[in-house]
Amino acid sequence: MALARFVGAGYLLAMLLSGVTPVMADGVRDSLLKAADVEASGQYTRERFLALQKQPFNPADSRRKALIIGDSHAQDFLNSVVENGYLANYQIRTRYIPFRCQVFLSEAGKQYLMPKDAALCAGSDSLELAREQIAQADLIILSSMWEEWAARLLPETIRNLGLRSSQRLVVIGRKEFGKISVRKYLAMPEDKLLTLSNPVNASHLAINDIIRQGVGDDVFVDQQKLICGEGTTCRLFTDDLQLISFDGGHLTKAGAKYVGKRLFEGSFLGKL
8 A cells, every 4th residue: 555655645745735725526536546556456456366267167056157268357357247247147267378478279379479488388377278177168258468469360279279169259359548647647626537538559459450350240359449439549537537447457446347337238248
């Protein structure tokens, strides 16, 4: 909480020195300060996912089986599911593959891994290692901050998974919210927060297009468009003035609830 206390103290001191009366409601300010605690926010991102990581499916559980595979963006996706009570008819398990190792199943993909990441990726989970559990799942969800090369290899990766016709595959695209500055937001009136948006990197949108073209709309969920619309910018706050992302990539608790609703109400996810 050290960062939150620092930001809060700096904000209040600035207001006192300038003679400006804060115009932000206490609840909005408190939620911003909470989001500024990057350590706690990161713990929220990881906690649920890691608790389910590599856990076996329960044969005594009659619900269908869902396996979520990917990096910290897969962790975000799980939070967006749980915060809204979605996929309650599934027993959910997870497999974590670090961003630097990417989600792929192709000999060609190995050439793109950085030499400095060799030890990390050799000791990490992978689609190859997850094959047995993938074969047990009814629903497989791949979610990652996809690199372009991994996005281009997705059709091959999917073929190599050898999924049965009875299994459902979902690929969740990239998302980003641009640079986040809690200090700046703390000094702004609430009506301005609602209008805030950040530009989205063009390469980010291009990678989502590569995924769509490679796997098709019956598999791909373009969460960037579902969250932010068709333009090249993305809003930063929910309608009730909750920050959506604490670092520009990962979701706050309020952001997970907000994003989950848009993903499931705006795509085929709602029918799973």
